[in-house]
Amino acid sequence: MAKPKKDGKRATGVQGKSGYLYIISYQHIMKDGVKVRQKQWISTGLKDTAENVKKASEMRARQLNTKHTDVSTDRNITLADYIDNFLNKKKREVSDTTSSSYFYRGNSIKEFFGDIKVKEITESMVECFLDELFEERHLQQRTVKDIKVLLSTILDKAVKEGIVAYNPAKEVVINKKLALKYAKEKNTEDEFFSYGEAQTFLDNIKELDCYEMYYVALFFGLRREELLGLRWSAIDFNSKTMSINHTVTKGMTVNYVNSTKTDASNREYPLTDEQIEMFRQLKTKEDFNRKLFGNCYIENEYIFKHANGKLFYPDYPTKTFKSLIIKMPALPQGITLHGLRSSCVSILVHQGMDVKSIQKWVGHADYETTLKIYAKVKDKEAKREISDKMTSVITLKEYTDHNIEQ
Structure with a gap:
């Protein structure tokens, strides 16, 4: 059985910790009236393997290149609070009817993830969430897809704001077997x-x-x-x-x-x-x-x-x-x-x-x-x-x- 890797640097701005890879960034904050440099650990959601180090480095590069990083954003924010902030801003951009549909989809996401922090969400969590929409709520594939799109859009914004290094919902696919199992027969x-x-x-x-x-x-x-x-x-x-x-x-x-x-x-x-x-x-x-x-x-x-x-x-x-x-x-x-x-x-x-x-x-x-x-x-x-x-x-x-x- 292979020994677990020791925590430490894997590449520029990328470190391994507890079996996973993190992007290291710094920001200046005021502490006791003095401006100090604070280290931040941003989860990539990737396991600490040689193959994933390159992916983590690419994520770091994208993060550094973004022009929309909001340093004032709370990087420990829960997904529920982040969704509320997102939807409140959306109210200014879309009709009330569209805003209402976002609200109900957002509630579905919040009910599952609760107070989990945005930076803690993984692909496996998203997969479990989508599966539950079929198995527990018996939603149809179109509805599940709409909810997934909203979640992915919200997490894309989190990437731009530097809360997470990658979007864990982006590569997740809907379980086709469950979609077929719970599909309602429809006679057009x-x-x-x-x-x-x-x-x-x-x-x-x-x-x-x-x-x-x-x-x-x-x-x-x-x-x-x-x-x-x-x-x-x-x-x-x-x-x-x-x-x-x-x-x-x-x-x-x-x-x-x-x-x-x-x-x-x-x-x-x-x-x-x-x-x-x-x-x-x-x-x-x-x-x-x-x-x-x-x-x-x-x-x-x-x-x-x-x-x-x-x-x-x-x-x-x-x-x-x-x-x-x-x-x-x-x-x-x-x-x-x-x-x-x-x-x-x-x-x-x-x-x-x-x-x-x-x-x-x-x-x-x-x-x-x-x-x-x-x-x-x-x-x-x-x-x-x-x-x-x-x-x-x-x-x-x-x-x-x-x-x-x-």
């Missing part, structure tokens, strides 16, 4: 309605108060934030148009914003006489509710809301839609509220509209997004057509109770 054909299924859905809810809201979502292919953001000022009864220029989003808080997701999302639709009458009826119903609730009515200019004027929480139409679908087992059970947007594309494809026109109608920012849904719809219709043709050629025998008895 369940993501949207065919034109017949869409009409069946509307027929089943025509007596409910939510009918108009889901009709508008389906007919115009609106996103949830656009649907909830519809205000009476967006409806021009004279020119018979509807403008999409305001959204309601859920991030760390509910936000009411005079902008859409992208420039392409800002659009105007022509309204038919029947649709104008529908909105008139909704306005009449609102006026009736205003009198019914009296001083308890909550004034606002949003179209889709509770009877007393209280605004829908962003999740309300999503959860209500899901509960309605469960009661209609003949319809695709995998469809979500956002699936009404894809269903709009499905119907337009069935009607022979070209991809570019569909893209403008639903407000997709890029051609590829529309094309993907277009391809799915065509694939679904092609399979149905093939099935019908095969059935006309290859027929089954007739099955009756008599056959079963025999």
Whole structure:
């Protein structure tokens, strides 16, 4: 059995200690009113072997070359505190919705690593963390990948600030076996309605108060934030148009914003006489509710809301839609509220509209997004057509109770 190496220098600025390699750096601090030179040990996470000495030297070179080292950063900071600092700065750079997604991913990381210091994190720790996301929380591969990307981004920043010499998350790969084991079966054909299924859905809810809201979502292919953001000022009864220029989003808080997701999302639709009458009826119903609730009515200019004027929480139409679908087992059970947007594309494809026109109608920012849904719809219709043709050629025998008895 080989004897462990003695602690000591391995290369310029690289030393071995307790079986691992460290980069040695110095900074000047004030101590008792005197400026002194303080030695710092920065873990590389590499075992003390001859092969790793070169890697450690390369890490040291990258660290020395960086122009962004922040000497004021606490090099004993915990990962939890470092994530909080990172996310607080991110709030200034991204939308509230994006900040919210960072917040939840960051919490997942903090729950696992606790008060472990940034400089103590190793590749094996990151591997265990990613595996646990599958095994304990049963997250899907896309979600685990997003969390890993955030962790790696945060640790990249730690490298630039000189807290660690390398990013232990960078080379870690997601466990494919676990990803497959916990992957949920997904039928892409369940993501949207065919034109017949869409009409069946509307027929089943025509007596409910939510009918108009889901009709508008389906007919115009609106996103949830656009649907909830519809205000009476967006409806021009004279020119018979509807403008999409305001959204309601859920991030760390509910936000009411005079902008859409992208420039392409800002659009105007022509309204038919029947649709104008529908909105008139909704306005009449609102006026009736205003009198019914009296001083308890909550004034606002949003179209889709509770009877007393209280605004829908962003999740309300999503959860209500899901509960309605469960009661209609003949319809695709995998469809979500956002699936009404894809269903709009499905119907337009069935009607022979070209991809570019569909893209403008639903407000997709890029051609590829529309094309993907277009391809799915065509694939679904092609399979149905093939099935019908095969059935006309290859027929089954007739099955009756008599056959079963025999």
